[in-house]
Amino acid sequence: MTIQPLRCVLLSLTLIFSGQAIAEIQTQVINYKDGDNQLQGYFSWDDSIEGKRPGVLVVHEWWGLNDYARKRTRMLAELGYVAFAVDMYGKDQVTKHPEQASAWMSKITENVDNWQQRANLGLQKLKAHKLVDTDKTAAIGYCFGGATVLQLAYSGADVDGVVSFHGSLPAATEAQYSNINAKILAAHGNADPFTPAEQVTAFSNSLEAAGADWQLLSFGGVKHSFTNEGSASYGLDALVYDADADRRSWQAMQNFFAEIFSD
Amino acid sequence: MTIQPLRCVLLSLTLIFSGQAIAEIQTQVINYKDGDNQLQGYFSWDDSIEGKRPGVLVVHEWWGLNDYARKRTRMLAELGYVAFAVDMYGKDQVTKHPEQASAWMSKITENVDNWQQRANLGLQKLKAHKLVDTDKTAAIGYCFGGATVLQLAYSGADVDGVVSFHGSLPAATEAQYSNINAKILAAHGNADPFTPAEQVTAFSNSLEAAGADWQLLSFGGVKHSFTNEGSASYGLDALVYDADADRRSWQAMQNFFAEIFSD
Numbered sequence: 001m002t003i004q005p006l007r008c009v010l011l012s013l014t015l016i017f018s019g020q021a022i023a024e025i026q027t028q029v030i031n032y033k034d035g036d037n038q039l040q041g042y043f044s045w046d047d048s049i050e051g052k053r054p055g056v057l058v059v060h061e062w063w064g065l066n067d068y069a070r071k072r073t074r075m076l077a078e079l080g081y082v083a084f085a086v087d088m089y090g091k092d093q094v095t096k097h098p099e100q101a102s103a104w105m106s107k108i109t110e111n112v113d114n115w116q117q118r119a120n121l122g123l124q125k126l127k128a129h130k131l132v133d134t135d136k137t138a139a140i141g142y143c144f145g146g147a148t149v150l151q152l153a154y155s156g157a158d159v160d161g162v163v164s165f166h167g168s169l170p171a172a173t174e175a176q177y178s179n180i181n182a183k184i185l186a187a188h189g190n191a192d193p194f195t196p197a198e199q200v201t202a203f204s205n206s207l208e209a210a211g212a213d214w215q216l217l218s219f220g221g222v223k224h225s226f227t228n229e230g231s232a233s234y235g236l237d238a239l240v241y242d243a244d245a246d247r248r249s250w251q252a253m254q255n256f257f258a259e260i261f262s263d
Numbered sequence: 264m265t266i267q268p269l270r271c272v273l274l275s276l277t278l279i280f281s282g283q284a285i286a287e288i289q290t291q292v293i294n295y296k297d298g299d300n301q302l303q304g305y306f307s308w309d310d311s312i313e314g315k316r317p318g319v320l321v322v323h324e325w326w327g328l329n330d331y332a333r334k335r336t337r338m339l340a341e342l343g344y345v346a347f348a349v350d351m352y353g354k355d356q357v358t359k360h361p362e363q364a365s366a367w368m369s370k371i372t373e374n375v376d377n378w379q380q381r382a383n384l385g386l387q388k389l390k391a392h393k394l395v396d397t398d399k400t401a402a403i404g405y406c407f408g409g410a411t412v413l414q415l416a417y418s419g420a421d422v423d424g425v426v427s428f429h430g431s432l433p434a435a436t437e438a439q440y441s442n443i444n445a446k447i448l449a450a451h452g453n454a455d456p457f458t459p460a461e462q463v464t465a466f467s468n469s470l471e472a473a474g475a476d477w478q479l480l481s482f483g484g485v486k487h488s489f490t491n492e493g494s495a496s497y498g499l500d501a502l503v504y505d506a507d508a509d510r511r512s513w514q515a516m517q518n519f520f521a522e523i524f525s526d
Contacts, residue, residue, distance in 0.1 A: 190467060190479075197464065204453060209484050214484075215511065216453075220470050220477035248478065251518050255511075 010128050024048045025077050027070075031091070032125060034118050039087040041122060044077035045131055055132035055260045057123055057152075057159075058085040059145030060151045061225070062101040064094035068228055070144070071123040076140075079254065082132045088120025088148060096234060105144050116155035119148050123157055136160060138182075140253060141167060143194075146186070150189050153182040153212075159244060160260040161185065163253045166229050169203035175208035184214040185256045187249035189222030193238045217252055274360055284396070287311045288340050295388060297381050302350040304385065305333050308333075308342035308394055313351035317524045318395035320385055320415075320422075322408030323346040325364040329353050331402035331491055332405070339403075342517065345395045349385025357498060372401070395504050399423060399524045401445075403516065404430060406457075406488060409449070411453050416445040416475075423523040424448065426516045428490050432466035440473035446513060447477040448519045450512035452485030456501045480515055482508040 024047040029041050042065065045053075056076045059067035060192040069085045076083035085095075089104045109115050119139075127134045138161045141149040146167015146252040153162045156170045158177030172180065184207065188195065200216070207214040225231040228248060231239040273493040287310040293300050305328065308316075315383040319339045323332035332348045340347035349355075349435030352367045372378050382402075387437070390397045402425045404412040409430015416425045417435045427449040434441065447470065451458065469479040488494040490512060 184483075190471060201460065204481070208453060210266070212483060213507070215362075216478045216479075216481040216483075218467070218481070220447075220475060220479075225285070244476070248518075248522075250517070255514050255518070 001109065003235050009191055014067045022048060025074055025079055025109070027074065027077075030125065031106070032121070034121050039118075039121075040065070040091040041087050042073055042085040042127060043071075043083075043129065044082060045129075046077050047083040049080055052131055052133040053080055053082060054136035054138065054257070055082045055084065055126045055129065055134070055255075056121075056137070057126050057139035057149070057263075059088060059119065059122070059139065059148040060085065060140030061143035061145055062102070062105045064089050064155045067095045069145075071216065072140070072142070074166060079257075080257065081127070081257075082129050082183050083124040084129065085120060088118055088122075088145070094109060098236065099262070100152055107142075109147070113121060115148065115154045116151050118158075119152045120155060120157055123152065123159065138162065138260060140259060144168065150184070152188075155179060156181065161256060163187065163256060165249055167195070169199055171180070171202040171206035172182065172210050172212075173206075174209075177206075179214075180207075180210050180212045183256070183260055185217065186211055186215070186250065187217045187245075187252060188219070189224060189226050189242070189245065190218045190220050191222055194224045215256075216248065217253065218250070267306060267322040267501065285311060287340055288511075290337065290340075293388065294311070294383070296394070301354045302381075302384075303328070304350050304388060305336055305355040306345070306392065307333075307336045307347075308345040308392075309340050309343060312343055314481050315394055315396040316343055316345060317399035317401065317518075317520070318345045318347065318389045318392065318397070319400070320382075320403065320412070322351060322385075322411040323348065323366045323406030324406035324408055324491070326359065327352050327364070327367065329357045331493060332507055335403070335405070343390050344418065344518050344520075345389070347385060347389040349382065349388070351385075351408070361497070361499065372410070372461075373404035375414065378411065379414050379420075383418060383420055386415065386422065387469075401468075401520060401523060403428065404510055405490060406430065413447070413449075416443055416447055418442060424519060426450065426519060428512055429455060429487050432462055434462075434465040434469035436469075437471050437472075440469075440475075441472050443470075443475045446523055447475055447503065448480065448481045448515065449472045450479070450508075450515060451482070452487060452489050452505070452508065453481045453483050453496055454485055455487045457487045478519075480512065482511070 028043040067151040073083040073085045139149040140163040146164030149162035154176040161183040220247045225239040226245040231241045291306040336346040336348045391402040402412040409427030412425035417439040424446040488502040488510040489505040
């Protein structure tokens with residue numbers, strides 16, 4: 001009679017905590033190629049979760065695939081997804097200098113087909129991961145990466161949704177309208193000097209004309225790169241971390257994922 | 264030995280469900296006055312919850328305090344809040360005719376001081392409810408009610424936040440800038456003919472100039488009154504229910520409340 005209550009408590013605790021094993025975040029660097037270009041991506045997932053799960057592509061800022069992109073990839077793993085940081089520039093092409101970043105960014109964005117192809121290559125790598133449920137995928141991106149996930153949607157890629165964080169919000173072209181199947185969420189700083197109001201209007205008007213499922217979440221007084229705690233280290237007035245907008249946009253992304261992965 | 268396991272299971276179930284008593288949604292109609300104007304508001308709360316909790320003011324559409332506003336009030340009670348639907352027009356002033364709605368709306372909005380005062384009177388009634396934690400209050404509103412909760416914020420009312428659903432998004436005047444303490448979330452249909460892009464820009468610019476904490480969530484392809492399942496019954500092309508935007512904006516409101524009521 002004195003042992004039973006203890007067993008009972010243990011059973012109760014087991015019932016309550018059985019679904020909450022301690023996370024075991026794994027990471028893996030992979031090398032792959034786009035034609036002659038050597039690329040190096042970065043996977044993360046939680047080994048304490050069993051079975052297949054949705055996959056999320058992560059596209060880096062114009063600085064290249066740096067620690068910030070890797071951090072977001074691990075944060076997605078902590079949320080229960082398999083995440084893959086695609087390399088849009090090339091192995092070790094990471095900088096803190098705007099001129100270099102701009103040059104690398106221009107090199108890949110000047111040809112939209114190549115730009116979309118390299119993003120789609122990352123999506124293929126993600127879907128090839130043995131733990132990814134290939135029917136449930138999304139892509140998120142920051143700054144240049146935000147524009148990239150929009151191009152992924154405009155290319156007709158088979159993803160359920162894309163999320164742009166302080167992206168440059170390229171408008172879709174008329175030829176792309178019928179390609180867009182993915183749902184779109186754009187988190188935008190209303191005071192972002194890199195993405196002025198006219199650009200937001202052109203973006204919105206194009207998606208309206210396309211009949212896309214799109215949402216724009218604008219944050220008042222918020223500048224570029226608001227999700228990156230290291231923004232100040234780049235010495236540009238346009239880049240300002242904003243804790244509220246960071247937390248709110250990450251929450252909005254989670255709600256968006258809950259919706260698009262619910263089927 | 265055969266009885267103990269059963270007791271054990273019962274204890275486990277008690278542990279798991281003890282915080283989840285069945286909701287007992289209560290409602291109460293109250294009569295009150297603004298000067299000589301007889302008003303009739305509507306409270307709702309959940310009696311299965313003990314103690315004080317945040318309070319949420321609900322402001323009706325231009326049709327008056329109708330079943331739709333009462334439904335949202337009960338939905339807030341189901342979320343655990345005390346909710347109060349303020350009467351902005353007068354007892355029994357409810358219509359389905361746009362001309363009548365427009366006349367009643369103009370009567371209260373033509374004098375901003377009176378408009379704000381009547382909304383603030385509702386806030387006082389909410390705060391006077393014995394179950395409201397007066398340090399945690401918010402206001403939500405639909406259509407005309409969205410504009411009203413913004414005016415409440417512009418009046419300097421002591422609320423933590425306001426949420427406008429398909430509101431007309433009045434800009435704050437310069438004289439109001441320094442009053443604004445409440446956080447602001449506006450859920451907007453990008454294809455709402457009642458609130459065109461120029462109005463959204465004027466609204467955004469004023470809040471930016473005021474340095475307010477504001478967010479705008481725009482839904483692509485979505486028209487006016489997107490949260491109201493009965494929109495089609497009014498026979499106006501501008502009013503279209505949108506299940507996605509309804510669900511997403513209600514979720515955004517809940518996240519907003521979680522933030523502003525977290526302290």
